[in-house]
Amino acid sequence: MRHFLTTEDWSRTELQALIDRARVLKDSPHGEALKGKSIALMFFNPSLRTRTSFDLGARQLGGHAIVLDARGQTWPVEIGDGTVMDGEPEEHAREAARVLSRYVDLIAIRCFPKFQDWASEREDPLITAYARHATVPVINMETIVHPCQELALMMALQQRLGDVRGKEFLLTWVPHPKPLNTAVANSALLIASKFGMNVRLLIPDEAYRLDERYMGAAQRFCAEAGTSLTVTTDPQAAYAGAHAVYAKSWGALPFYGRWADEAPVRAKGAGFMIDEAKMALTDGGVVSHCLPMRRNVKIADAVVDSPAFLGIEEAENRLHVQKALMERMIQER
Amino acid sequence: MRHFLTTEDWSRTELQALIDRARVLKDSPHGEALKGKSIALMFFNPSLRTRTSFDLGARQLGGHAIVLDARGQTWPVEIGDGTVMDGEPEEHAREAARVLSRYVDLIAIRCFPKFQDWASEREDPLITAYARHATVPVINMETIVHPCQELALMMALQQRLGDVRGKEFLLTWVPHPKPLNTAVANSALLIASKFGMNVRLLIPDEAYRLDERYMGAAQRFCAEAGTSLTVTTDPQAAYAGAHAVYAKSWGALPFYGRWADEAPVRAKGAGFMIDEAKMALTDGGVVSHCLPMRRNVKIADAVVDSPAFLGIEEAENRLHVQKALMERMIQER
Amino acid sequence: MRHFLTTEDWSRTELQALIDRARVLKDSPHGEALKGKSIALMFFNPSLRTRTSFDLGARQLGGHAIVLDARGQTWPVEIGDGTVMDGEPEEHAREAARVLSRYVDLIAIRCFPKFQDWASEREDPLITAYARHATVPVINMETIVHPCQELALMMALQQRLGDVRGKEFLLTWVPHPKPLNTAVANSALLIASKFGMNVRLLIPDEAYRLDERYMGAAQRFCAEAGTSLTVTTDPQAAYAGAHAVYAKSWGALPFYGRWADEAPVRAKGAGFMIDEAKMALTDGGVVSHCLPMRRNVKIADAVVDSPAFLGIEEAENRLHVQKALMERMIQER
Incomplete structure (x- = not known):
């Protein structure tokens, strides 16, 4: 299974194929490629274009997007392995990612760095934790790169x-x-x-x-x-x-x-x-x-x-x- | 292109035609008039009925509503022309309106006045800025009038x-x-x-x-x-x-x-x-x-x-x- | 009309029938049982699974879920009968429930107790007020019990x-x-x-x-x-x-x-x-x-x-x- 966390993992040929396909979809926007499929959109930060375009895009292909405002409408999440979770987080990414994977076919995440410690934040810890634990593909909606x-x-x-x-x-x-x-x-x-x-x-x-x-x-x-x-x-x-x-x-x-x-x-x-x-x-x-x-x-x-x-x-x-x-x-x- | 910002711009005959059509839709709620179409619902203020009725209404006509909580889930917006944007707003209504117009077919906005200065707020500046810059029709979901x-x-x-x-x-x-x-x-x-x-x-x-x-x-x-x-x-x-x-x-x-x-x-x-x-x-x-x-x-x-x-x-x-x-x-x- | 507020009101046979049907739906998830129908999901508290599973479930059965974050995106609600509403609540559950019932076919509510006074909170006042005033069935998404x-x-x-x-x-x-x-x-x-x-x-x-x-x-x-x-x-x-x-x-x-x-x-x-x-x-x-x-x-x-x-x-x-x-x-x- 392949994620879309950064274009570093994708070849130029693959990326060009996506752009070529996008050009076709621009002229012919409606389809059934996502019929019966769903995508969870998890936002830890604000969004206008990302939210609108993913939600609408899923719909135009026959699918369904579920928008989760992860800042207040869901539970704070732990990502460390082996942590004794006696702090703020009520839930581990391991469970959140596995459960979402039972419900939806794709998980997309926006999570900006916290601007505290680049040495750890440059590892993009949250989205990589979700990608590690999810059993469906994870898409980056902007973390420390913005591949879309x-x-x-x-x-x-x-x-x-x-x-x-x-x-x-x-x-x-x-x-x-x-x-x-x-x-x-x-x-x-x-x-x-x-x-x-x-x-x-x-x-x-x-x-x-x-x-x-x-x-x-x-x-x-x-x-x-x-x-x-x-x-x-x-x-x-x-x-x-x-x-x-x-x-x-x-x-x-x-x-x-x-x-x-x-x-x-x-x-x-x-x-x-x-x-x-x-x-x-x-x-x-x-x-x-x-x-x-x-x-x-x-x-x-x-x-x-x-x-x-x-x-x-x-x-x-x-x-x-x-x-x-x-x-x-x-x-x- | 015509907006629905205030009933002042619409004749009694036109408004009556909408009410007459509404009476028909009450009895026969499902249709395809919005098939493949979408509407962005931008809320700068709370809503129960407006949100539910627009979302459901779009769906019953085969369309798709995208709900944007503009108070925290999107970016603060500037509306003045020529402003040096070094304050709070990260985005100009000019861009927000133009981009949304590329995605959706209708834009609906709720934005109450700020209760600070009636002389400027009586011009209904935010929704008129969106209407000026959008290339799709804009609907008023309550600003200084509530035409719906x-x-x-x-x-x-x-x-x-x-x-x-x-x-x-x-x-x-x-x-x-x-x-x-x-x-x-x-x-x-x-x-x-x-x-x-x-x-x-x-x-x-x-x-x-x-x-x-x-x-x-x-x-x-x-x-x-x-x-x-x-x-x-x-x-x-x-x-x-x-x-x-x-x-x-x-x-x-x-x-x-x-x-x-x-x-x-x-x-x-x-x-x-x-x-x-x-x-x-x-x-x-x-x-x-x-x-x-x-x-x-x-x-x-x-x-x-x-x-x-x-x-x-x-x-x-x-x-x-x-x-x-x-x-x-x-x-x- | 019957609500799903607590399993106390439902027999074991009825509950087993729901589980048996769920087993069938697990293998065959798509259907039309909710075609043209809608459900309002009112959240007074955070949710990840409940929100995703209800929204997706309605969709998979041909229906439409409307997610209402009742903490900030809608109006604060009064539930007492005869109250002079000069406090925080702008709206009475009586109106909210009756209006939602005009729009949607089901109302689901999550409302945790406030941890202030168990003697009153054990009566589950908010969801029972909605159930009393709604003219469509009400589903409990967790209050003082969690029947789902x-x-x-x-x-x-x-x-x-x-x-x-x-x-x-x-x-x-x-x-x-x-x-x-x-x-x-x-x-x-x-x-x-x-x-x-x-x-x-x-x-x-x-x-x-x-x-x-x-x-x-x-x-x-x-x-x-x-x-x-x-x-x-x-x-x-x-x-x-x-x-x-x-x-x-x-x-x-x-x-x-x-x-x-x-x-x-x-x-x-x-x-x-x-x-x-x-x-x-x-x-x-x-x-x-x-x-x-x-x-x-x-x-x-x-x-x-x-x-x-x-x-x-x-x-x-x-x-x-x-x-x-x-x-x-x-x-x-």
Whole structure:
């Protein structure tokens, strides 16, 4: 049985097949691939697009989604093995995962890190515990990576740019009042490099390098594809000739859990918002961001409201790629 | 594309057609008008009837409702144009509305005013922002008016009274421990006047006059129909010969956002609860209230539990009129 | 019209018929018994299994479940007759129940006691108010008893033990950091005695006797079946030769609402966790617990992870028995 926890476990060919199928489902949205099947959607964090697109996607394929708000409507969960459960958690993931597996055919989970201790949180402990104990496939709806967003992004890039191989992909850190999860940044690195793009990472300071797990994987994918992974703190160099710009804000990992200390380093990126001047340096580049997105903080209105922005298409694609994914995971069971 | 934000934009003929269709759907509840279609239900406030009736109604017509608790399960939303989004909101209504429009066929929103500044809140800023940016029709599930409740009320009145033209409709302010939204009161004024009833507004003090937008509209509708709109602070006069009594409590607009100052004025309405003595003054009148409703504060048990009370039918009608509405809005797209 | 508030009102033959039907539905899960029908699921407390299994079960039978989080997404409810509703509740159960009855075909409610005053809470006031005012059948999803869990447990016992008559059933109090609801303990007494088992109740102190309503009912059922109900504080005696061990923790009723005083009495049960040594005293007994369950507090890992544990099957059975129940209640209407 195979989970969809991270695209690292899936080949480019497999991922492209999902995107190709998503393109078909976009034109022909209704089907019966999930007839009589069900998926549990467990949310430990807020969601608008993910929830709507999974629920609707399951329905359009004849299936049924059950939305579980895991923050208050269900029981707090323990994941450690052998724990004496005399603390807050009333239930072990072992039981929750096994019971849900008796009811439903797929389990999807959103669980952001807690921003306390990256050394343990980089192991993605909750979703991996569910995957270990579930007897049905588990889908990642964003933890420390966001693989469904990767598929939606790549589908949108291919819709606009055609074959993306050898094209210049810029992942740029952008400002935000709070230190955020690195998930979408990690994911952007993974998918752009895996699909043969030259990848540039623009950060305000070396402290914003992403975890070595993802930097290393991107490096490997680029090496295999004969492309390059470049890290820079220079916006001019980063934007010059880019074909696609992807924006994301995140907290610097060396300051993880002690964010007050990060503030002065963060200040170096004060000018990193994407605006028309920066976009003018690109090779007529497109620009995107997963949503939600703070306007005029991460990307200026003039850019968001220009034809170069493909964030709405990317969000729409969530529906199509997730349907392709659910369909395949049900077929393979 | 047409929204259903307020009945002010819809003619009496159109509204009557919805009620007529609702009557048919009451007898024959299942259909396929929404087959393959979906509706997002966004709740910024609690709901029992609205949520249940929209969800069930969509399903009975072959469609699918997606319930979004917008207070905690989704992202806080900005509505201003050009805002530098460095505050609480993570997302702009522009993106939320556009993305939802890619997923679903209808968007319904409940968003009560915040009781801070009537001058801005009387513009109904959130739902109008969604309507401006959405590319699918938007339905009002109660903001500063409650147009679905209007249809349900008028359907119930017609079920009991037959042709309502020329009949006496009393909207009476009733006590409540808290200052409440004027939405249902505004709506009662609009629908009763539009459908040709003589409208009486009973308030404990001039401070409880409703916003001029609604007073003026009701005045206009009455003028067109050759009926009258009367405002009084005298319960005896107000109840005398009434055919329908509608109860609602609301906060006095001149004290909006500084409710402590309203208390002495509010005290003048201490005797305004609907009881048997008052009902005895009517012309065998029926009585209703949108739900929820505090018994023995707004209406005495003896009245609620009498055959004159049509609040349960009115609530049931929500299901029927909303199905008629969704059906029509889908057909018109 | 008949509700499913407690198995006390249902005969053993009727309950066995539900279990027999559940066994059929387990093998053949899809049907049309609820086609065009709907059920409202009202949760005043958290849920994972109950929510998932009712929602999915309704769907598998062609029906539609509407999940209402009654703690924040709907309005606070009054249940007293004649109350002047000037407190927190905005709505009376009388209206909520009557309106829901206009929309849906079944109403299911989860409402735990408030742990304040057992004398009133033992009357199960909220669900009985809904049952009194609803015009459709009401199903108990756990209040002060948990009758759906009873059916699931008995189905699991019969799956493992075959005919349970005359077999030894041990209900053992187990440790937990907090004083919990007696619902599942009450229910275990009721179902084991009604189905002809010899029932042993193991408690750390006489203070943990269950309410006389349930002790008396179990006594009566045992008398009718020619079996026995034994209460003991001696684990050795209790486990010796048992065929089924059922674990549950609960707060001692004499200390209800003043739990600090219960602590020293509770300490007497510190050694009551189910472990391998205790299980070795049984007659190859099976062991179970409704979920959620704290590992290594209530039951040791070695026991939970042994073949003797049937908690996962019991949880799965919730789906099957509830489908049988909904089907029957719809047929009888």
